[in-house]
Amino acid sequence: MYAKVIVDVPAKQTDRPFDYIVPEPLRDWVAVGSRVGVPFGPRVLQGFVVELQESSDLSAAKLKPIEQVLDLYPPLTPELVELGRWLSETYLCPYIIALQAMVPGALKSKYERHVKLSGDPSYDDGLFRLPVYDEIIAFVQSKGSVELNALLEKYRSSGAAVKDMLSSGTLVEFQFIKGSAPAKTALTVFPPEQPLQYVEQIPARSPKQRDVLHYFADHPGPVKLSELVAQLKISASTVKGLAEKGIVAIKEVEIFRDPYAGRHFQKTSPLSLTDEQQAVFGEIKESVADQRHAVFLLQGVTGSGKTEVYLQAIQQCLDMQREAIVLVPEISLTPQMVERFKGRFGDEVAVMHSRLSQGERYDEWRKIMLKQAKVAIGARSAIFAPFSNIGLIIIDEEHETSYKQEESPKYHARDAAIARARKHRAAVVLGSATPSLESVYRTTEEGGYFRLLSMKSRVENRPLPKVNIVDMRDQLKAGNRSMFSRPLYKAIEERLHKKEQIVLLLNRRGYSTFVMCRTCGYVASCPHCDISLTYHQQAHSVRCHYCGYAEREPVVCPSCQSEHIRHFGTGTQRVEEELSKLFPGIRVIRMDMDTTTEKGSHEKWLNMFKNRQADVLLGTQMVAKGLDFPYVTLVGALAADSVLNLPDFRSAERTFQLLTQVAGRAGRHELPGEVFVQTYTPEHYSVISASHHDYAAFMREEMAMRRTGGYPPYCRLILVTFSHEQLQLLVRTAETFVSRLKESGRDVPGMDVLGPVASPLARIKDRYRFQCMIKYRGGADAARLVRQTADSLQDTVSKHKLQISVDVDPQLLM
Numbered sequence: 001m002y003a004k005v006i007v008d009v010p011a012k013q014t015d016r017p018f019d020y021i022v023p024e025p026l027r028d029w030v031a032v033g034s035r036v037g038v039p040f041g042p043r044v045l046q047g048f049v050v051e052l053q054e055s056s057d058l059s060a061a062k063l064k065p066i067e068q069v070l071d072l073y074p075p076l077t078p079e080l081v082e083l084g085r086w087l088s089e090t091y092l093c094p095y096i097i098a099l100q101a102m103v104p105g106a107l108k109s110k111y112e113r114h115v116k117l118s119g120d121p122s123y124d125d126g127l128f129r130l131p132v133y134d135e136i137i138a139f140v141q142s143k144g145s146v147e148l149n150a151l152l153e154k155y156r157s158s159g160a161a162v163k164d165m166l167s168s169g170t171l172v173e174f175q176f177i178k179g180s181a182p183a184k185t186a187l188t189v190f191p192p193e194q195p196l197q198y199v200e201q202i203p204a205r206s207p208k209q210r211d212v213l214h215y216f217a218d219h220p221g222p223v224k225l226s227e228l229v230a231q232l233k234i235s236a237s238t239v240k241g242l243a244e245k246g247i248v249a250i251k252e253v254e255i256f257r258d259p260y261a262g263r264h265f266q267k268t269s270p271l272s273l274t275d276e277q278q279a280v281f282g283e284i285k286e287s288v289a290d291q292r293h294a295v296f297l298l299q300g301v302t303g304s305g306k307t308e309v310y311l312q313a314i315q316q317c318l319d320m321q322r323e324a325i326v327l328v329p330e331i332s333l334t335p336q337m338v339e340r341f342k343g344r345f346g347d348e349v350a351v352m353h354s355r356l357s358q359g360e361r362y363d364e365w366r367k368i369m370l371k372q373a374k375v376a377i378g379a380r381s382a383i384f385a386p387f388s389n390i391g392l393i394i395i396d397e398e399h400e401t402s403y404k405q406e407e408s409p410k411y412h413a414r415d416a417a418i419a420r421a422r423k424h425r426a427a428v429v430l431g432s433a434t435p436s437l438e439s440v441y442r443t444t445e446e447g448g449y450f451r452l453l454s455m456k457s458r459v460e461n462r463p464l465p466k467v468n469i470v471d472m473r474d475q476l477k478a479g480n481r482s483m484f485s486r487p488l489y490k491a492i493e494e495r496l497h498k499k500e501q502i503v504l505l506l507n508r509r510g511y512s513t514f515v516m517c518r519t520c521g522y523v524a525s526c527p528h529c530d531i532s533l534t535y536h537q538q539a540h541s542v543r544c545h546y547c548g549y550a551e552r553e554p555v556v557c558p559s560c561q562s563e564h565i566r567h568f569g570t571g572t573q574r575v576e577e578e579l580s581k582l583f584p585g586i587r588v589i590r591m592d593m594d595t596t597t598e599k600g601s602h603e604k605w606l607n608m609f610k611n612r613q614a615d616v617l618l619g620t621q622m623v624a625k626g627l628d629f630p631y632v633t634l635v636g637a638l639a640a641d642s643v644l645n646l647p648d649f650r651s652a653e654r655t656f657q658l659l660t661q662v663a664g665r666a667g668r669h670e671l672p673g674e675v676f677v678q679t680y681t682p683e684h685y686s687v688i689s690a691s692h693h694d695y696a697a698f699m700r701e702e703m704a705m706r707r708t709g710g711y712p713p714y715c716r717l718i719l720v721t722f723s724h725e726q727l728q729l730l731v732r733t734a735e736t737f738v739s740r741l742k743e744s745g746r747d748v749p750g751m752d753v754l755g756p757v758a759s760p761l762a763r764i765k766d767r768y769r770f771q772c773m774i775k776y777r778g779g780a781d782a783a784r785l786v787r788q789t790a791d792s793l794q795d796t797v798s799k800h801k802l803q804i805s806v807d808v809d810p811q812l813l814m
């Protein structure tokens with residue numbers, strides 16, 4: 001047998017499968033998706049098996065054998081291997097990069113896996129045992145615990161036996177991952193199928209043993225020995241006595257590192273749906289039941305109860321023995337969100353996000369692999385959850401830019417979801433109050449096959465909050481220099497009086513605090529990057545957010561020696577200071593990058609706010625989304641339009657989305673809400689339509705702009721960025737690229753190559769950056785041409801270490 005392997009050398013020359021012999025003893029272990037160690041030149045490299053074949057085109061004499069198999073179960077399913085190919089072709093990255101993106105980071109760092117016996121080796125696990133089973137058991141028993149690879153090495157030809165014993169629970173596995181708490185095992189009691197049948201066998205002098213049987217009659221399924229002992233106030237020997245009689249079994253089982261250990265999630269049951277929810281749910285349910293692939297765009301206003309629809313659709317999917325993935329933006333993967341899913345589906349939920357430790361993340365992933373979890377909820381990369389029978393994929397807040405990965409593979413989770421769902425004949429639900437224009441376009445006849453579902457009113461017909469636009473120029477004219485307009489000030493005062501709560505959003509994207517000299521206009525900027533330095537109060541320093549360069553805040557201007565140099569701009573800290581000055585005694589929770597780095601800090605702040613230990617929740621984007629607090633009746637957006645001035649064709653869309661989302665935090669329950677939007681551009685259609693909750697109006701205007709400007713969704717984009725220390729070489733290469741691409745794309749209708757021009761961020765870490773933009777329409781094979789053209793420059797690229805990075809469907813144009 002032969003295997004085609006993609007090896008871990010992310011370079012053009014090695015970006016193809018290499019053939020290896022699968023040696024006889026490894027046949028049971030090697031499958032498509034296996035991670036293997038293979039000889040490559042002088043070294044042994046890691047790789048993934050992407051295909052198995054009976055024969056090879058190359059002569060066997062030239063081929064080398066696979067040396068090791070690194071995991072007992074392949075970490076990738078054949079479907080994911082296929083998806084990896086799709087990712088690498090669609091987003092133009094080496095296949096190995098795409099494959100690695102789909103497995104947990106722990107597999108790349110140092111980790112060890114150990115096994116030990118789970119219980120009495122004579123326990124009948126239902127396996128048909130060959131003599132080698134007993135040999136292996138005896139070996140493990142003699143050592144206490146054995147490193148898995150050492151065991152596999154020793155019993156090289158009996159991999160199948162080890163596998164059997166692990167899956168039947170005779171052996172139990174636990175791993176050590178660098179920088180993580182080690183996994184544990186715990187003694188667990190396995191009850192008989194019909195516990196009460198044995199009651200008669202227990203002599204009357206052992207009433208406690210009878211209690212155990214009665215307990216299991218009410219609580220079927222295994223339970224930790226320690227828990228059972230504590231619950232029934234009995235001693236462990238009572239249970240052991242039952243085990244000796246062969247009525248229960250006690251075994252050591254693996255305990256996963258659980259990021260939510262010790263947390264109790266109140267069990268919730270399905271709410272009775274509103275008419276709108278019911279209509280939407282009906283459509284999704286039908287599609288899940290029929291196992292037909294479909295993509296639904298669920299546009300539901302804030303507070304319309306989208307989450308309840310998701311939950312019930314997932315239930316439907318689970319009832320059909322199929323699995324579900326839920327993607328939420330990293331920033332809104334709040335405990336509140338997790339609680340809703342764990343509360344409904346309990347332990348069947350695996351949670352995956354970047355704030356978990358590597359070990360926790362690995363264990364959540366393993367729960368999915370071992371089919372102990374049926375629902376995966378997580379940020380972008382949870383789309384790669386290794387399920388094999390997906391029925392439903394939900395993407396909440398589908399318009400969020402964080403669904404696009406900014407480093408290679410530069411995939412969009414929405415499109416990866418659709419690609420997976422097709423294979424599984426699964427339904428996709430894209431939910432948002434403010435869907436992206438791309439998705440809306442795909443519900444039109446011209447644009448695609450998505451189906452639009454909508455929920456236009458809030459649950460129980462609660463009104464959407466009234467939104468007031470405040471023109472900050474008028475405030476200045478009237479002599480108010482504060483960052484709070486008069487109307488917002490009044491509204492805050494009133495809420496404090498009524499003991500209601502307030503959310504304040506300071507949109508800081510493109511609005512950081514910088515240091516400027518008032519005398520000469522000098523702005524402190526990074527010596528390595530073309531960007532101004534950001535002021536950090538804690539260390540009185542200024543820093544570059546691209547390369548990390550830092551220096552002390554200057555006290556005299558380096559350019560004119562004036563002492564009138566100071567920091568400008570509004571940071572959350574300054575807002576907090578001003579709030580305390582204006583409203584003495586006000587209790588403020590500030591949530592931004594600085595206050596949420598610590599693990600669990602998000603949860604802490606939000607819980608405090610929920611328990612009304614604060615009046616104001618002040619923060620950046622992270623306070624705008626998903627939060628659902630009954631006492632919030634006032635929302636203020638302090639610098640609503642700071643995004644509008646960024647050189648990006650999506651800036652109006654982003655402004656509209658953010659304003660709509662943050663306004664949606666107010667008045668979600670019995671108390672009605674009110675919103676103030678402070679802006680310097682009150683006439684802008686994104687601000688006006690957000691204030692009327694009028695998505696349709698915004699859409700009409702924005703779609704027209706995009707059509708005239710020739711921007712997505714009316715075309716697709718590929719952004720190619722070149723970078724190098726030497727400007728001349730860089731410009732020359734970029735120009736060659738553009739002229740070659742124009743030449744080869746000459747006959748492609750609707751393809752347009754723009755540039756090269758200097759990137760908006762023209763230098764990062766001393767490397768100059770140039771970019772070119774390719775516009776094309778759906779069918780055109782632009783990606784292939786871009787790849788070919790880039791390949792034709794391979795010599796220059798490797799000789800001078802020039803970088804060409806390609807971003808298909810870019811979300812950030814910097």
Ligand SMILES: Nc1ncnc2c1ncn2[C@@H]1O[C@H](COP(=O)(O)OP(=O)(O)OP(=O)(O)O)[C@@H](O)[C@H]1O
Binds near residue numbers: 307432628664
């Ligand atoms: N059928 C229902 N009956 C009663 N209450 C409901 C029902 N459906 C949802 N709710 C409640 O309505 C509130 C808003 O629902 P939810 O948070 O799901 O809205 P959403 O559409 O996701 O809004 P957003 O886009 O702002 O996150 C929640 O408190 C939820 O528990």
Ligand SMILES: [Zn+2]
Binds near residue numbers: 526
């Ligand atoms: Zn820098």
